[in-house]
Amino acid sequence: MSGVQDALGPLFLLILLGAVLGWRRLPSADFWPVMERLIYFLLFPAMLVATLATADVSQVPVVRVAIALLGGIGGFSALLWLFKKHLALAAPAFTSVFQGALRFNTYVGVAGAAALHGQAGATVAAVAVALMVPTINVLCVASFIAAGTLGPSSLSKSLAALTRNPLILACLAGIALNLSGIGLPGWSERAVGLLGRAALPLGLVAVGVALRPHALLRIDRGVWAANTIKLVLMPALVLALATLTGLDPVSRDVALLFAALPTATSAYILARQLGGDAELMAALITGQTLLAMLSLPLWLSLTG
Numbered sequence: 001m002s003g004v005q006d007a008l009g010p011l012f013l014l015i016l017l018g019a020v021l022g023w024r025r026l027p028s029a030d031f032w033p034v035m036e037r038l039i040y041f042l043l044f045p046a047m048l049v050a051t052l053a054t055a056d057v058s059q060v061p062v063v064r065v066a067i068a069l070l071g072g073i074g075g076f077s078a079l080l081w082l083f084k085k086h087l088a089l090a091a092p093a094f095t096s097v098f099q100g101a102l103r104f105n106t107y108v109g110v111a112g113a114a115a116l117h118g119q120a121g122a123t124v125a126a127v128a129v130a131l132m133v134p135t136i137n138v139l140c141v142a143s144f145i146a147a148g149t150l151g152p153s154s155l156s157k158s159l160a161a162l163t164r165n166p167l168i169l170a171c172l173a174g175i176a177l178n179l180s181g182i183g184l185p186g187w188s189e190r191a192v193g194l195l196g197r198a199a200l201p202l203g204l205v206a207v208g209v210a211l212r213p214h215a216l217l218r219i220d221r222g223v224w225a226a227n228t229i230k231l232v233l234m235p236a237l238v239l240a241l242a243t244l245t246g247l248d249p250v251s252r253d254v255a256l257l258f259a260a261l262p263t264a265t266s267a268y269i270l271a272r273q274l275g276g277d278a279e280l281m282a283a284l285i286t287g288q289t290l291l292a293m294l295s296l297p298l299w300l301s302l303t304g
Helices: 002-024 031-054 062-082 091-102 106-147 152-163 166-180 188-209 213-217 221-244 249-259 266-273 278-302
Strands: none
Touching: 002 106, 002 188, 002 278, 031 106, 031 166, 031 188, 062 091, 062 106, 062 221, 062 249, 091 106, 091 221, 091 266, 091 278, 106 152, 106 166, 106 188, 106 249, 106 278, 213 278, 221 249, 221 278, 249 278, 266 278
């Protein structure tokens, strides 16, 4: 347990630092939205390309990692739709619960995997991102379509945005460079690597800046449903699948970490743009991020 806390503790301190900076509006109210775009469109894609282009992906049991992670995502996606009537939520609220139950905070996941298992953990994390980001983005946009919160113009914009998602494009580029044998030749490996190393600390601080403490006042059926799935049921199912498929300790730990992550801060923007319940989404992001500071170490301590 102490080893897990030592690995994750510094990450949570950076998130709390971001919360303080956001509360104090430092360096300014306009700074962090611009920084978030820089991280999302440049720094984090650079980290994914640097990791995937040069990693020995053959050492990662990709199929079994996919079974564990995508099995959990697919299972709870189906269950949410199956029990939609029983939740008795309005369409906008249901889409926010759907996002809150399935999306994951990529910055915390990759930083946590690297802190726990070094380069081996970062490689498995990059593979997990390559598997999960396209799947979850498609499922979440489909949920807005099925719930009827999108107009025709928003639908076309959403589908077009999927093809331009920087994380998806970065994963595809890194995999292509790896499989082609090109990798990152010459100075490009160090340059892209330096960019990538800036992504995680800044991304974690940005997570803290995005927290909305006042949103914690909202506690209703949607909050309970999303938080229970995301922080309790999803990691339990993924851990069971990882054990059944015989994942090695590093891959198992990273799969469990990604399953137990709080939802992504970008889900708030999607909820606001595509007709979701943005207030509920803010409550889920803030509540899950704070609760994960307790639940993540507990889940990871189960694997020793």
